[in-house]
Each structure stands twice: as C-alpha cells, then as structure tokens.
Amino acid sequence: MSDLAIHAVTADRRVDLLELFGANGAHSNCWCTWLLLTNKQFNETPAEDRRAILLGQVDDGLEPGLLAYSDGSPVGWCAVAPRERYARMNAPRAISHKAVDDQPAWVVSCFFIASTHRNTGVATALLEATVHHARTHGARLLEGYPWDKPMKDDAWGTMFVGNLAMFFNAGFDVVEHRGNRAVVRRSV
Numbered sequence: 001m002s003d004l005a006i007h008a009v010t011a012d013r014r015v016d017l018l019e020l021f022g023a024n025g026a027h028s029n030c031w032c033t034w035l036l037l038t039n040k041q042f043n044e045t046p047a048e049d050r051r052a053i054l055l056g057q058v059d060d061g062l063e064p065g066l067l068a069y070s071d072g073s074p075v076g077w078c079a080v081a082p083r084e085r086y087a088r089m090n091a092p093r094a095i096s097h098k099a100v101d102d103q104p105a106w107v108v109s110c111f112f113i114a115s116t117h118r119n120t121g122v123a124t125a126l127l128e129a130t131v132h133h134a135r136t137h138g139a140r141l142l143e144g145y146p147w148d149k150p151m152k153d154d155a156w157g158t159m160f161v162g163n164l165a166m167f168f169n170a171g172f173d174v175v176e177h178r179g180n181r182a183v184v185r186r187s188v
Helices: 011-021 039-044 047-059 122-136 164-169
Strands: 004-008 065-070 073-082 106-113 141-144 173-178 181-187
Touching (some): 004 122, 011 073, 122 141, 122 164, 164 181
Antiparallel strands (some): 004 065, 073 106, 141 181, 173 181
C-alpha cells in the first residue's frame, strides 16, 4: 500500500496503539506479551496486566514495535525488539521460538492488522520497515519465526508471526525449520 505511513510506537502514539488493539488486546487479550513472558507467567497474568506491560514498554521509551497508518488511522502493528527482551525465547522449554545461537539479534515477533486492511500489503510494509528500525537502533541481525506451511485459514491465530513468503520477499533466508515454522534471518 503506497499510502501507508509507518512509525515506531512511542508514548505520543500510545492512544493509536490502544485504538488498533481494541478491547480484546489485538488477539485474545494477548496485548503482544506472549513472547515477553514465559508460558507460566503468561497464563498467570490477567489481560489488564498484559496491557500494562505493553504500555509500560511504550511509556519507558522502549519502542516495542511499529504502527502502520492509512489516512491517519492506525491499521497495523508489528512487534520488533532485541531477542533478550523476550522471556519465552529464553525459557528452558522454548521450541518454536528458541534462539538458534547466541548471535545478538532483533526479532520480528508479531503482526496484528485491522480486519479492514488484511491482505492489502500492510504486514509486508511493516516487515520491510523493521529492517530500518532495527538498524537505527544498532541491530546487525534481524530474525523471525514465520509460519512455514500453507494454511486454508487462520482459525487459530497462528499467522500472527507472518508467513515464510513474506519474509523471503523482504530478504530473509531460512536458517532452520521447526515443525510448521521456519527460523529466518537477514543482516541489517
């Protein structure tokens, strides 16, 4: 989409993030904290506390992701941050999102696109913008964990990690396959 504007989520964009995520915190009250917390922590953390965790990152200036705007309205989100910020990736039982090695990397971990703008290129534009965002924050390596198998629909919300074709088109290469996911990387 050529009319998109993409910006890092800073405190002045907090209201826009809340507008996009709506009452359900994007998907099932996750508030994009699924990777920020271990499985146990996530299951024990009420939705309002998950919301506070994400907004706390925004208020603390951590810029936990990017927002896409169309005609001034927020229509998409992509979480991108240093790998060490994601507790689930460092948990002993991590499988699909476990780090391949100890190279410092930033991770593209989640997409949420407004239903009115799905399948219009918003996620692709956000993914492409993560490269510049990560680079300007000192990253040298960017990785993702996209869905690797074709799906008829997204009944379980699994596409929040993106799909492999989208990452290929943005210059990522497969490092490893893990079940239905791939670990992809690109230098920034």
